[in-house]
Amino acid sequence: MAENKLELRVVAPTMATDKSPYKINAKIDMAILRCTTGDMGILAGHIPVSMVLDIGILRIFDGDSESRVAVLGGIAHVSEDIITVLSDAALVPEEIDVKAIGAELGELLQRVEQGADEGEKQEMQRRIVSCRVLLEVKNA
Amino acid sequence: MPSMKAIKRRRLTVKNISQITKAMNLVATSKLQRARANKTAIGIPVQATFDIVYNTVKDEAAKEQPFVKPREVKTTAYVLITSNRGLCGGYNSNACKALAAHAKESGDSLIVPIGTKGRDYFKRRKANVLDVPPPQETPSFAEAKAVADRLTAMYEAGEVDEVYLVYTQFFTVLSLEPIVRKVLPLDPDYLRKVVGADLKDGEAWQDLGFFKKPEPKPSAGVQDIEFDSGLENVLRSVIPWYLSMFLYAAMASAALCEQAARMTSMDSATKNAGEIIEKLTLMFNRQRQSIITQEITEIVSGANALQ
Numbered sequence: 001m002a003e004n005k006l007e008l009r010v011v012a013p014t015m016a017t018d019k020s021p022y023k024i025n026a027k028i029d030m031a032i033l034r035c036t037t038g039d040m041g042i043l044a045g046h047i048p049v050s051m052v053l054d055i056g057i058l059r060i061f062d063g064d065s066e067s068r069v070a071v072l073g074g075i076a077h078v079s080e081d082i083i084t085v086l087s088d089a090a091l092v093p094e095e096i097d098v099k100a101i102g103a104e105l106g107e108l109l110q111r112v113e114q115g116a117d118e119g120e121k122q123e124m125q126r127r128i129v130s131c132r133v134l135l136e137v138k139n140a
Numbered sequence: 141m142p143s144m145k146a147i148k149r150r151r152l153t154v155k156n157i158s159q160i161t162k163a164m165n166l167v168a169t170s171k172l173q174r175a176r177a178n179k180t181a182i183g184i185p186v187q188a189t190f191d192i193v194y195n196t197v198k199d200e201a202a203k204e205q206p207f208v209k210p211r212e213v214k215t216t217a218y219v220l221i222t223s224n225r226g227l228c229g230g231y232n233s234n235a236c237k238a239l240a241a242h243a244k245e246s247g248d249s250l251i252v253p254i255g256t257k258g259r260d261y262f263k264r265r266k267a268n269v270l271d272v273p274p275p276q277e278t279p280s281f282a283e284a285k286a287v288a289d290r291l292t293a294m295y296e297a298g299e300v301d302e303v304y305l306v307y308t309q310f311f312t313v314l315s316l317e318p319i320v321r322k323v324l325p326l327d328p329d330y331l332r333k334v335v336g337a338d339l340k341d342g343e344a345w346q347d348l349g350f351f352k353k354p355e356p357k358p359s360a361g362v363q364d365i366e367f368d369s370g371l372e373n374v375l376r377s378v379i380p381w382y383l384s385m386f387l388y389a390a391m392a393s394a395a396l397c398e399q400a401a402r403m404t405s406m407d408s409a410t411k412n413a414g415e416i417i418e419k420l421t422l423m424f425n426r427q428r429q430s431i432i433t434q435e436i437t438e439i440v441s442g443a444n445a446l447q
Binding site for chain 2: 022
């Protein structure tokens with residue numbers, strides 16, 4: 001377990017309310033972020049770094065517990081033991097509706113099989129990855 | 141002097157209008173609370189975005205990057221935020237006039253209207269207006285992102301060389317001010333003042349009206365920033381975020397101002413209607429009294445003539 005704690009601030013503008021502007025604001029030991037260049041683990045005392053986030057799972061470690069958040073792209077910055085994650089959408093397992101996501105994934109896979117133009121395919125592929133990440137977070 | 145019937149009819153009309161303005165005032169008051177909550181909610185995300193953008197562009201190497209390095213200005217894009225509906229006093233026209241005054245001093249302008257009132261104002265004046273779908277009453281991040289992505293692409297393609305944002309800043313319900321702010325190319329020194337970092341003696345924090353004054357941030361001991369996928373790639377991802385958040389915050393601020401302006405103008409319209417009703421009532425009573433007096437005079441003179 002890390003000696004010093006980090007502060008994790010997850011900000012999703014579409015989910016912010018005046019009562020809770022942060023999606024997550026917690027003191028943690030370590031976070032693993034899915035960046036476009038690969039996974040990056042952040043511990044206290046990390047050098048300042050800016051990252052581009054890919055669609056993936058944000059793994060949060062505190063003590064013996066690990067929690068997971070589905071982060072659907074965005075940017076992150078680490079400075080002075082504060083990790084700020086800016087994302088279009090960041091969902092905790094309780095917010096994920098397996099039935100709806102499963103149905104969406106089925107429909108997307110079917111549409112990809114039926115064929116679509118390149119631009120559409122890319123967007124659908126992105127959504128398929130998002131759905132898989134959401135299901136993985138929920139089923140973990 | 142109009143007839144009693146005409147006065148009565150006019151009084152009824154004014155009364156009906158005052159009922160509408162009163163209802164609109166109440167609706168605007170309720171919407172104002174929602175708009176205020178919405179604006180407060182995005183304060184932290186906006187501040188976090190500005191912090192990240194500043195930390196990214198303060199690097200010396202960033203000054204040579206396309207979104208930071210100023211270039212010769214041929215076309216200036218103005219993103220104008222107005223409402224889709226009127227009856228809100230000078231809210232829309234003030235923003236349009238602020239843009240027109242600023243655009244006079246620059247070269248070719250391209251108007252990117254968010255809101256139909258601003259779009260119609262500049263279309264009537266045969267300005268170069270970009271076709272943007274009118275936004276919903278409550279600002280959405282998706283709408284802001286769509287416009288921001290389009291602007292980023294246009295800036296990258298060299299179709300525009302500068303981007304300004306024109307919106308109304310909220311100070312109090314009675315104090316709303318149209319503002320013209322430069323958003324692209326990024327000015328690291330300006331961003332430093334916005335996020336309140338390393339403020340020198342005599343330098344004031346630049347209040348955009350989006351978030352509260354941040355705690356002073358001394359730079360002593362702060363290390364250089366690393367970029368996991370290179371400065372250029374990080375900047376390419378950060379810029380659309382910055383533009384989207386800036387636009388979203390400006391839209392939230394403008395939505396709040398629209399409701400405040402509507403509330404104030406409907407309140408004064410209701411007051412004015414009340415004054416007109418009072419005047420018309422007085423006029424109606426005088427007319428009625430004069431008719432009664434005339435009738436009495438006629439009866440008395442008739443009776444006198446019979447004696």
